[in-house]
Amino acid sequence: MIRGGKSFVSSPPAFSNDAKKLLVCTGDTVSIFSTATGLQISELEGHTALVTSVIVVPAPTPASRILCYCWTTSLDGTIKYWDFSVPELMKTINIQLPIYSMVIPSLLSQRSENDVKSPDIYAYVSVEDTKNEQNKQRKELSGQILKCNLSKSRLVRGVILTESKKPENITISSTGKYFGIHEKCQLRIWEVPAKDLKNITHRKLKLSHTKNLSCLAFHPTERIVAAGDVTGRILIWRGFGGKTFAGDNSANGRLLMDEDDKPGVRGDGDADSCTTWHWHSAEVKVLFFSSDGAYLYSGGKEGVLVVWQLDTGKKKFLPRIGTRLLHFLNSPDPSLSSISCADNRIHILKTPSMEILKSISGIKLPSPVPETFRDLCNDFVFDHTAGLVAVRTENYCIQFYSLFDDREISEVQVCERNHQPSDDVTIILNLVALSFEGSVMCTVETRMAEEGIGGFITLKFWECGSQNSDFSLSTVIYEPHREAAVSAIAFHPTRGMAVSASYGGDFKVWVGNCESQQNDKLIQRTRWACHAVGSYRKKPMTAAAFSSDGSVLAVAAETVITLWDPEKNVLVAVIGSALESIVNLSFIGESNFLVSASHGSRPQLAVWSMSKLSISWSYKLQTEAVACSQKDSLLAVLAVLPESYKGQEHDKTTLHNANGVILLFNAGDPIPIASWFVTKAKGGGLAFIQSRSSGDNMDENDLLAYVNGDHEYAVFNPHGAEMYERKVRHKDSISGEEGTGNFGYASMYGKLPLTELKLKAIEASSVMPSERAWESIFSGPSHSLPPLTKLCSTFLESFMEKRSVTMVE
């Protein structure tokens, strides 16, 4: 079984100490990427639920930079300690509560005195208290911040710093002195005691605001905290905790001084001043101080990274990143930083120039679709032969993602429009279809009208060149079915033919005509033109499919299925009626069965026999997806379990939180061969895919690929009883491992041939041990060297001397 398609941006990533690796939380694993190549190096596997945070143990001295240890937390209630260079699990702490966030202050604070007995390491974890449910349900406070002794692998008993409605993310200052959370309109900040012990009181303060806060950041050196709110304002409190954290011995006088004026500070917040910056038009999601504290980075829904000069409030922008920003992170290398974007992509930035060096992109997440268009969209299609899934993205692209390699192959811009992530959705990529061999793609996009003006539908055919894998636009058809929306597209299995069915009551058969132009070079291109139009009693056509040999075209006209000869456009037969409007039709492989699925109040999965032209068997099932294998007469169905089923669940362990089931049928037989329970089935997809290792055994069965509603996927052999997990290892990424960071000269021209130089040097020394002027003569900074005219003669001289010596010998 191959799993993949995890979200890279569920929680902030972390840089390794040498900034050559990026640790990204991907589902229940942590993937390690090389920042130089952007490819995956290795993976930390061990957690059984979503990994929520990863903390790299920082290196106090430059020498220890190679140390690769990290802590990870997960919703499975464990904290794990890893050596990620190997990678190897070193320690597991089970605290049995789902952990949402963790900070370890003692790792950050510089321990100047080298204590022989190293003190216990304490961590602060944000957990969801699921243990005593009755108690918590009453109080409705399930989020807690607890203290954990990592050295002794246990929670510090009795220390509950705060309780909140839901678990909050903890943010820590880079010195490790303060950490805080935001909850509704308040910031809560704790001071970490200098000597962290088991039962020490934590001094804390609250800062309040009128709006809900969304993020916060601490200044690396000064007592400044910045917070962003849901309206896009950034609040900066300077000198917070003057009273609270001031310490017992110091400054009662200062306390008095602060009393009188605290501009902008609301209520009795303990801060010297509070200023507000407002540029963002929507919620601020990213706040981050640069490592020297001079700049503040902020970002949010607009997809613009704003760099604020902290003293003056001047702004610089990195505009049009294209999606919402989620996390920003600085690396130990001052020239590298990373942005995590909502489209499941992590950009590695060169900091001062804000250039993008590399992008690590995962599978695109489902893009939001307005409710009225929900039924008209298919989220993804599969390329059976290449093992690809084509996902439509928010910015009007189609992303091709390899299921076997778990990475992006290419991206096709379907609609050439500048995407603003904060805009309302007005253009929707409705449908995507790929031809059987994957060389032709058909897309449908809908532009919504503004008060009845200017909405239209476009059908586009794309062709894939034989050499390069990129699709290029072949034909554009505006309003293929007048005003009516397109309900389905299907490709002929062997010929260049496609059918589009519409709710307007007709379907059109499109045929690609090859033509070659020969003005300067032979350009083969295909034009797609309408070959035939058909309709059946003016009923909306809701689904379409070609039979596996392409001789029959089945089009569903609401509840009945009409069968056509696609060449001659003649109605061959009409088969019986389903209960509700059919939304999905497909022929089952070579067998003469046809499967139809309908939604609605009386959902139905029906298999029709083509030889008898009648229903063979049917189920009352809410089907989400139907897949038919090409070779065998197998049929896989992804069905959503009804809500009522959940109530009477008998076996808690198997069902877990599954809300769907995959059923595998033999076409003629209504009894399923196999079934699997799956999670997040809503909006999921299913397909049979050719397995890759076709070289050794040809009769290997097709694999079944399941993509869930969050675009996580699994590929497995439907016949194999054992569900062994195959490692996804990229052969080619090994080479990209440990990309060496080159700077300056080396990055442009590569390394100088060092060995050669050495050889020469040795040779020379054997000849002339006394003087090696040519080696030392140009060393040193150029401004301190004598003028070149002077140097040159000595330099040449040295060579000549050497030569003469060799001559003598």
Place this chain on the structure above:
Amino acid sequence: MAVDDRSEAIVKTFAVKPKLKPTTNKSTPTPESKYWKSFKPKQTQTLVSSITSLAFSPTAPHDFAATHSATVTVFSSQTLEPKSTIAAFKDTATSACFRSDGQLLAAGSYSGLIQVFDIKKRSALRRLRGHSRPVHFVSYPRVDKLHLFSGGDDAVVKYWDVSSEISIHNLIGHKDYVRCGDGSPVSDDMFITGSYDHSVRVWDVRVSSDTSMLNINHGSPVEDVIYLPSGGLIATAGGNSVKIWDVIGGGKLLHSMESHNKTVTSLTVGKIGQDSGDFTNQYRILSVSLDGYLKVFDYSKLKITSSIRFPSSLMSVAFSPDCSTRVIGTSNGILYAGKRKTEETVGSVKSEWGKYVGFGAIDEPEKRVLRPSYFRYFHRGQSEKPSKGDFLIMRSKKVKLAEHDKLLKKFHHKEALVSALRAKNPENIVAVMEELVSRKKLLKCVSNLGVDELGLLLGFLQRYSTMPRYAGVLIAFAKKVVESRADDITGSEELKSHIRNLKRSVMEEIRIQQSLQEIQGIISPLLKIAGRR
């Protein structure tokens, strides 16, 4: 929101693009059809009536003769102007034919008399009497200067000795009018004739049996027949079809070209000239028909390579042996004579100019060594061309942004609309409107427009809103604009006049739509019936 454009954007920028226009299905003209189109038909003076035949002189200036009514007119092929006229006919002249040296011209007539003229003196040297009915075809053999063959409506084909004015052979075999014929390019003793009895006969005067060597049935009255240059193939025209036969192989039908819609009246062999690439010195069949089309047929590939339409019925066609002139005669006396523009003239001018420069004592300035003190030093190597083996790294193409694109990028929506309106390109204006629609800002823009800008918009709407390409967007939009800005419109006289114009164009559109609906009403039952069949 002022985001500076200086820093690099991660996302590609797209300019607002108008909807694509449907491209014509017609492919770009092939070099060959370009060649045939390059004979620009120049309409010469209108002759009196239908041009029954056209013939080129086989010798150098390649003058050509046209027969029409009772005259033969000789035209110069250089100027395409008439040189001389021979009017010694009692009835309609037919089938002019030059002798192989170009000195003499033979022509038949409806009176049955065949006359041989001296081109220079325009006097009839010989009169060949023998045909009792109109003569439609007279021809010299290709080389032979002493004989003629002719055919007439009396269904007899005669072979004449010109000097003695005696018919040597009376070849009988056709059962109807003989209308056409051609001498073999390989033998002066062989020729073919075509007749209205649907048959084409091959004659050989060496076999004096008075019967034809070969009889080919074309299937319809034969209007014209020619030998193809190899001498082994003949092409016959009759009815709507042109057929190619293998005479050596016993009269086997090779191909039938059926692309004319009316009777094919004349055929000739055309040759593609020197300067046309791959096709140099290939032969084509040129056929003209009453449907007004000239078709060029490649009989090696059995494909029509060019098709040119003329406004009237075509009667005759001729192509000069030097490939420079093509003449087509019509039924109403118009002569389309086209000369191909040769590049020789252009080339000669160029070479002369080159000589002129060469004589001048201007030497190439000696290249100085580049030093940093020269400005050129800093530009050295910038215009270097890549050599063949070099791997080219293309600079990514810069997206050209129009002013409205830049404004849209800055979210200045109204300014973008106004700037597009000022630029006056309707496609771009509609594209900007569509972009604004997808930002849901179009109506907001309209409400923000000033009075003069509104005038601009109304002027645009008035002109384009009934155009079918834009009507889908603009009609609904025009309605909204008028509704939302009614107050401003009533306040301004200028806007009122715009509205008046708009109303007029809308009324006209309604009329058009109504008449279209009427037509649809007429057609749709017909289509239904046709579909039922």
